[in-house]
Amino acid sequence: MNTDEFRRTGHELIEWIATYRERMESLPVMSPVAPGDVARQLPTEPPMKGAGLDHIVQDLERIVLPGITHWNHPGFFAYFPSNSDLASVLGDLACAGLGAQGMSWQTSPAATEVEDVVMDWLRQMLGLPETFTGVIQDSASSANFCALLCARERSTAFGQTRGGMQWEEEPCVVYASSQAHSSIPKGALLAGFGKEHLRLIETDENHALRVDLLEAAIQADLSAGRVPCAVVAAVGTTATTALDDVRGIADLAAEYGLWLHVDAALAGTAMVLPECRWMWEGSEAADSIVMNPHKWMGVGFDCSAYFVRDPEHLIRVMSTNPSYLRTAQDGEVRNLRDWGIPLGRRFRALKLWFQLQDLGVEGLQRRIRRDLDNAQWLREQVAATPEWELLAPVPLQTLCLRHVPAELAGDEVALAAHNLAIVERINRAGHCYLTPAVLKGQQMIRVSIGSTPTEKRHVEGLWQELQLQAVASLQGPVASSA
Numbered sequence: 001m002n003t004d005e006f007r008r009t010g011h012e013l014i015e016w017i018a019t020y021r022e023r024m025e026s027l028p029v030m031s032p033v034a035p036g037d038v039a040r041q042l043p044t045e046p047p048m049k050g051a052g053l054d055h056i057v058q059d060l061e062r063i064v065l066p067g068i069t070h071w072n073h074p075g076f077f078a079y080f081p082s083n084s085d086l087a088s089v090l091g092d093l094a095c096a097g098l099g100a101q102g103m104s105w106q107t108s109p110a111a112t113e114v115e116d117v118v119m120d121w122l123r124q125m126l127g128l129p130e131t132f133t134g135v136i137q138d139s140a141s142s143a144n145f146c147a148l149l150c151a152r153e154r155s156t157a158f159g160q161t162r163g164g165m166q167w168e169e170e171p172c173v174v175y176a177s178s179q180a181h182s183s184i185p186k187g188a189l190l191a192g193f194g195k196e197h198l199r200l201i202e203t204d205e206n207h208a209l210r211v212d213l214l215e216a217a218i219q220a221d222l223s224a225g226r227v228p229c230a231v232v233a234a235v236g237t238t239a240t241t242a243l244d245d246v247r248g249i250a251d252l253a254a255e256y257g258l259w260l261h262v263d264a265a266l267a268g269t270a271m272v273l274p275e276c277r278w279m280w281e282g283s284e285a286a287d288s289i290v291m292n293p294h295k296w297m298g299v300g301f302d303c304s305a306y307f308v309r310d311p312e313h314l315i316r317v318m319s320t321n322p323s324y325l326r327t328a329q330d331g332e333v334r335n336l337r338d339w340g341i342p343l344g345r346r347f348r349a350l351k352l353w354f355q356l357q358d359l360g361v362e363g364l365q366r367r368i369r370r371d372l373d374n375a376q377w378l379r380e381q382v383a384a385t386p387e388w389e390l391l392a393p394v395p396l397q398t399l400c401l402r403h404v405p406a407e408l409a410g411d412e413v414a415l416a417a418h419n420l421a422i423v424e425r426i427n428r429a430g431h432c433y434l435t436p437a438v439l440k441g442q443q444m445i446r447v448s449i450g451s452t453p454t455e456k457r458h459v460e461g462l463w464q465e466l467q468l469q470a471v472a473s474l475q476g477p478v479a480s481s482a
């Protein structure tokens with residue numbers, strides 16, 4: 001492709017993306033395709049002769065678009081908000097266009113220095129003290145894994161330089177709540193702790209980790225000769241956005257010498273609001289913190305912000321430093337390849353920079369407050385309406401609710417089927433998209449608010465639809481297709 005073709009097709013593609021965003025609301029939020037529908041439309045063998053990209057926009061429209069679930073749709077209430085705001089799309093485009101590797105300072109100094117600066121902006125925006133230094137990781141899952149590796153190496157006094165976990169006489173133990181994200185158990189297993197040494201502590205009626213049970217577990221491990229190594233505090237669990245008592249957990253971590261990692265992947269964005277910062281009080285004592293600009297902050301996936309108190313420790317755990325990667329500036333600059341697992345790094349700071357430059361702190365604050373207000377509005381409707389109930393507090397933008405019609409009350413199996421049917425009807429109708437989930441044995445309808453274009457009227461529309469489909473689902477089977 002030459003630059004003339006790039007210009008022509010590139011302008012066409014930008015036009016297509018802009019039009020896609022404008023007509024988004026008329027598209028069904030959840031992709032209606034069946035397995036194989038997309039793959040079937042592509043040739044099974046690679047093109048032998050290059051044919052250029054003249055038809056690529058039509059192909060996107062015809063083959064790809066039907067297989068897209070529209071995460072930036074105003075009716076997207078599933079999973080978690082994960083938007084790709086247009087400013088961040090341009091940042092990603094600039095990143096691709098520059099095509100630079102940012103593994104070392106020298107491989108593209110701007111990639112490191114822009115990241116340094118915007119990560120410090122982000123630190124300030126979140127109200128974190130200067131004792132934290134940030135680095136971009138691909139995902140919170142990776143950041144959680146890094147945190148557990150760093151904890152392991154601290155507890156074992158760098159066992160990796162000897163026999164690793166295989167030589168440890170006393171096993172190291174990791175603690176988190178039973179509501180912790182699946183990447184925590186996964187990270188603990190991959191880091192070699194072993195399932196036997198992973199404690200998923202029970203939660204209280206608000207689904208937050210029980211600090212009393214945590215302390216009891218730590219003491220039991222100590223008296224059995226095991227080494228309490230790391231504890232993960234969740235600020236905003238995935239299912240219900242429950243808030244662990246970070247202060248209480250931090251006190252125990254300090255007392256027993258555990259690594260404290262705070263997982264605020266989704267909820268971290270709310271800390272841009274000073275009035276929300278009580279939610280993670282105690283985090284200033286953490287060894288590491290993760291929050292995802294690629295969730296509620298409108299920065300396109302992937303962009304996860306990992307903050308650490310002791311960068312030297314992180315570098316010691318992650319650094320490889322073979323001779324061909326050494327440069328003259330090594331003592332003076334950050335080489336971000338040593339701040340995480342992959343060697344190669346894209347210039348992801350661009351999309352974060354573009355987004356913050358475009359919105360400003362105040363623009364972002366306005367949007368988060370809008371989403372919090374919308375969530376409280378819906379909470380009030382649910383609380384005030386007979387036969388609807390909330391299964392968890394609503395500190396942020398996620399609601400866990402269900403419909404309990406009098407005729408089904410007490411019958412958990414029938415209630416589960418009924419609430420699943422409501423979700424299925426709504427998803428098929430196409431205006432909104434919800435993901436159901438099970439919370440401590442109860443089937444719930446989970447409403448996650450915070451898609452960039454979602455305004456109050458869309459939340460009002462969802463509430464109407466919930467009530468309508470609740471009645472309809474009591475009356476008959478699910479319609480076969482929208």
Ligand SMILES: *Cc1c(COP(=O)(O)O)cnc(C)c1O
Nearest residue numbers: 139140141181236237238265266
């Ligand atoms: C979403 C989420 C994660 C995982 O985030 P990825 O960036 O997709 O890996 C981890 N922890 C919590 C609390 C989350 O909400």
